[in-house]
Amino acid sequence: MYAACAIVFIALTSPLLHRLIIGPGSVSRFYKLFSLSFTAYSIAWIIGWMTLRGHPGSIAGLLAGTAIMGCMLVAAFDAWHAVAKVILALFVLNSLGYFIGGESEAALMKVHKTTAMLSWGVFYGLGLGAGLGLAFHFCQERARRLLAAH
Template sequence: MNSLSRSAIQGGLGFGLASLAVFATVAFGERWMYTHLGLWGAYLTWTALFIGLGGGALLPLVSAPWRGGRFFGLFGLAFFLYAIGWVAAYFLARGSRLGEWLGSLVGSIAMGQAFVVGFKVRKAPFRLAAILFLANSVGYFAGSVLNDMYVRPTGMLLWGGVYGVCLGAGLGAVLFFAPRQVEAR
């Protein structure tokens, strides 16, 4: 198995478990979170969980000097920008299917550009955003179909797992390509 395959698989499995944990809080605690934290508090909590759990799952895919706090800072910024882009596009389109697609696009571009700047990628910078958009969209929309097919909490947990595995595979690929472009200079 080559390094790209290993990065995509490891990213998919690790981020998939992290996403499953985050979606479990939605499946079992969404109403409580909205009541006690409000809409924005709930979204900020889910974002923080994705950054902490997802960043920890992806950390083994990066090498020095990116191990530890430096990677968590970059991933935290990238995922936070993704979340802002996704939520803003979604709510501006009034929670429609178009808003979901725009959210996936805007969020993926924001996350990809954070990695481009953080890793100082010069060659084909939009490739990272394209990888993330494809992985994010496949995971989100396939998961959404499963969520619609099954009642809660099963549907929500399936959604979280599929979304996480797909986006995690894309993140694994990004973490394979981006540092290598820097090393090649």
């Protein structure tokens, strides 16, 4: 189930967010980087959640997953100076989407199960997308400065 969700999430995210990467070839570059970093994030989240369960497991998984994803993103852009900002942005915004989505899902479960599950996905996707937007922005500061100088 988790693997199927991750594959769908990767397939739908890349066409929408590839423009976060500056320069040509952003679609393939985003697919490569996001698929690797989201897979690592997913594995870390599953381990955190399975180990502690409930909200503590969710928080542990979110922290471990966003730390791994953040490190992979800064490594890809050689932007280690931004590692703390990247991880913080990913963790805070992803967590907001995750937990607001959970509240939305719980509230809508009484109305319609599929709608409830989709609402969680929308909020989670918005939170992760916002976190990724900031993360890529922080990782590419140097590239933007170099482009502005020319």
